[in-house]
Amino acid sequence: MQSKNKFISGILIGILGIVLFSSKAVMVKLAYQYQVDALTLLLLRMLFSFPFYVAIALIYSRKQNPQVVVKSDYYWLLVFGVVGYYLASYFDFVGLVYIKASLERIILFLYPTIIIVFNRLFFKKPINPTQALAIFLTYIGIVITFWGEVVISGNDTYIGGLFILLCAIAYASYIVGSGWLIPKFGVVKFTSYVMIVSCFAVFVHFGLFSKVDIFNLHWEVYLLGFLIAIFATVIPSFLVSESINRINSSNFAVIAGFGPISTIILAGIFLNEVLTLLQLFGALVVIFGILLVSLKKKN
Known part of the structure; x- marks a missing residue:
């Protein structure tokens, strides 16, 4: 029992x-209504997140690592902090300038199939027929959904789609590359460390390339930045970790299919975004393809 x-x-x-993570794209689109650029909004997200991750890292710093950690592990942690949460987040925020929140989540949902491809290229893991079918279905679904959006929104969709695809590739690289580090540090400590690294990367990026006065923004931007940081970053990152701990990653991958659906619903409520029937069909094809991979792993 x-x-x-x-x-x-x-x-x-x-x-x-998953629902909280899905709300990020919606809140980012809401913030863009106040003439804030992607890098500034990403900075606010990291500024508000930073104290929480530092506090958690300090609390868990005294806890012994599950496995032996060597100096090179910390170097790799820096690499994956930059790739997984700095680059991926930056590409995501820039992409959302050009495309709908609902389409963003559908494209991002490709990352499990990208992981399969990376495992084949770099670790020589074979792609079985079910995985090949899943990859085929997901990309067919993306083409259907994306083409429908190009017809509606024009060529900007290509720019936004490219950045979101780069985000999915960066995140998949992070998942594939950092998998061997998580057992060494533990989930909570590793998550806190890589988020701290990504925060510093964003701070440096903003300091070098932005001339925006961070103290002269609309109050709504600060509020949305805070909400993105706490309710779409910090809290869900640990909720997902705890869920995986309780039901394992294979079962979690199945319920992750709720992500694009929740984003479509939230975007419809708060942004008045509407997908055509053809786009909804494409989204369902993508979700089915990912679930096919997930269910195969579970079995």
């Missing part, structure tokens, strides 16, 4: 984390 309750609570925690 206790095991069943743990599994159910893990599912509910995972769904909550």
Whole structure:
């Protein structure tokens, strides 16, 4: 009975984390209505997130690492902090300047298939027929959804789509490359460390290339930056980790299919975004393709 309750609570925690993560794109689009650029908004996200990750890192710093950590592990942690949460986040925020929040989440949902391709290229892991079918379906779904948006919104969709695809590639690289580091540091400590690294990367980027007066923005931008940091970054990052801990990564991958759906719903409510029936069909094809991979792993 206790095991069943743990599994159910893990599912509910995972769904909550997914919905909160999905709200990020919607809040970013809302912030863009106040003439703020992508880098400034990303800076606010990291500024508000930074104290929480530092506090958590300090709390867990005294906890012994599950495995032996050598100096090179810290170098790799720096690399994955830059790739996984700085570059991926920057590409994501820039892409959202050009495309709908709902389309962003659908394209980002490709990252599991990108992971499969990376594992084949770099670790020589074979792609089985189910995975090949899943990859084919997801990219067909993206083409259907993307083409429908180009017809509606024009060529800017190509620019936005490219940046979101780069985001998915960066995030997939982070997942593939950092998988061996997480057991060494532990989930909470590793997440805190890489987020701190990404925060510093954003601070440096903003300091070198932006001339925006960070103290002279609309109050709504500060509020949305805070909400993105806390409710779409800090809280869901640990909710997802706890969900994976309770129900395992394979089961979590199945419920992750709720992400694009929740974004479409939230974007419809708060941004009045509407996908055509053809685009909704394409989104369902993408979700089905990812679930095909996830269910295969589970079995």
